[in-house]
Amino acid sequence: xxxxxxxxxxxxxxxxxxxxxxxxxxxxxxxxxxxxxxxxxxxxxxxxxxxxxxxxxxxxxxxxxxxxxxxxxxxxxxxxxxxxxxxxxxxxxxxxxxxxxxxxxxxxxxxxxxxxxxxxxxxxxxxxxxxxxxxxxxxxxxxxxxxxxxxxxxxxxxxxxxxxxxxxxxxxxxxxxxxxxxxxxxxxxxxxxxxxxxxxxxxxxxxxxxxxxxxxxxxxxxxxxxxxxxxxxxxxxxxxxxxxxxxxxxxxxxxxxxxxxx
Numbered sequence: 001x002x003x004x005x006x007x008x009x010x011x012x013x014x015x016x017x018x019x020x021x022x023x024x025x026x027x028x029x030x031x032x033x034x035x036x037x038x039x040x041x042x043x044x045x046x047x048x049x050x051x052x053x054x055x056x057x058x059x060x061x062x063x064x065x066x067x068x069x070x071x072x073x074x075x076x077x078x079x080x081x082x083x084x085x086x087x088x089x090x091x092x093x094x095x096x097x098x099x100x101x102x103x104x105x106x107x108x109x110x111x112x113x114x115x116x117x118x119x120x121x122x123x124x125x126x127x128x129x130x131x132x133x134x135x136x137x138x139x140x141x142x143x144x145x146x147x148x149x150x151x152x153x154x155x156x157x158x159x160x161x162x163x164x165x166x167x168x169x170x171x172x173x174x175x176x177x178x179x180x181x182x183x184x185x186x187x188x189x190x191x192x193x194x195x196x197x198x199x200x201x202x203x204x205x206x207x208x209x210x211x212x213x214x215x216x217x218x219x220x221x222x223x224x225x226x227x228x229x230x231x232x233x234x235x236x237x238x239x240x241x242x243x244x245x246x247x248x249x250x251x252x253x254x255x256x257x258x259x260x261x262x
Contacts, residue, residue, distance in 0.1 A: 002108070003110050006096070009080045022048070030070065031079075033082075034055070083115075084115055117226055122159065161257060167245060171220075171245070225253075
C-alpha cells in the first residue's frame with residue numbers, strides 16, 4: 001500500500017528534525033511543499049535530492065488532482081509545511097481530506113511527528129498546561145472581536161498565533177478587554193449607563209452573566225522566533241509586554257505565539 005507521509009519539519013533551527021523524518025524525505029518519490037524554496041533549503045542542508053512539488057492553500061483542483069494521480073500510480077509522497085507540523089493551523093488538511101475522500105483505506109496516511117510552535121511555546125510558558133485551547137490565527141477584520149471574546153471566555157489557557165504586523169494590536173485589544181472585565185467584575189457598569197434605564201437593566205444582567213463566564217487574565221506569555229537565533233520570551237504584566245514590543249522595532253520582527261493564562 002502506498003503512503004502519504006505527514007512530516008513535521010523544523011520551525012526555525014534546522015537541527016530540530018528526527019532521523020525518521022530525514023529517512024522518509026529521502027525515500028519518497030516526491031515531497032509536497034508549501035513553498036518549494038523554503039523546503040529545498042532543508043533538503044539541501046541534509047543532502048536530500050528528492051524532487052519537490054508545490055502544494056499550498058492556493059493550489060487549485062487541477063493541482064490536487066495531479067497529486068491524487070501520483071498516489072493512484074503507487075507513488076509515495078511526503079507532505080511538509082514551511083515550518084512545523086502540516087495541518088496544524090495550516091492548509092495541509094485540504095489535501096489530506098481529498099486523499100481520504102478519493103481513496104479511503106486504500107492509501108495509508110502516516111504521521112511522522114515533529115516540531116510544533118504550539119507545544120514548543122507551552123513547554124516553556126510556566127503556565128499549567130494539562131488542558132489548553134489552541135485557536136490559531138485571529139481573523140484580520142470580520143470576526144476578530146468574537147475571537148477575542150472567546151479567548152477571554154476560555155476556561156483554559158488559550159494559545160494564539162499572531163503575525164509581526166498585528167502582534168501589538170492583538171495584545172492591546174486583549175488588554176482593553178481584560179480591563180473591561182476587571183471593571184465589570186467589581187460591579188462598575190459605567191460604560192453602559194449612557195443608554196436608557198430599561199436597556200441598561202437588561203444589558204447589565206446580560207453583562208453580569210458574561211462576567212461570570214469570563215475570568216480575568218492572570219498571566220500572558222509571548223514567544224517570538226522560537227528555536228531561532230533571536231528567540232525571545234516575554235513574561236509578566238500584559239502592559240509591560242506591550243511596551244517592550246511596541247517601542248522596540250526589533251522585537252516586532254518574526255512570528256509570535258501568545259499564551260493567555262487563566
